[in-house]
Amino acid sequence: MLSYRTRRRLSLLALVVGLPLYIVVAVSVVNWAEARWGAMPVWGALLVYIGLGLLWALPLKPVFTGIGKADPEQDKRPQ
Template sequence: MALSYRSRKRLALLILVIGMPLYVVVAVNVVDWANARFGRLPILAELAVFIGLGLMWALPFRRIFRGIGQPDPDQPQDKNE
């Protein structure tokens, strides 16, 4: 079942407003836990971990975000514009 453009737009907004901040909090807590458990990583390794975590959240949602910035394809086009 494919989501409509409007549903995908609302879901993308929900993910960005609620899901993204929650994911950031979880990612920072995981890195802090790893620092406390195993000691601080070198700065480049820590940077790599944060970049990896930053990319990892978007992979499951790429189909939802694809085409959101474009005009609604379901709406009829006005040829006078």
């Protein structure tokens, strides 16, 4: 299991670098699909973007778990 500090750093990296890259790739893929097969209805595009918006978080759920809480290892460290 990753330590709290490691998960915190990975979550920051994922949000600052990974999420913007994922957005660019997702929009590019949807635009490519629309150019190839024609425009989707508005509700279809909305469903695709909602699905892609949720999809990025699934593999990163273990990294984000507990990040908003206080460091549980801080009490164990000698001061």
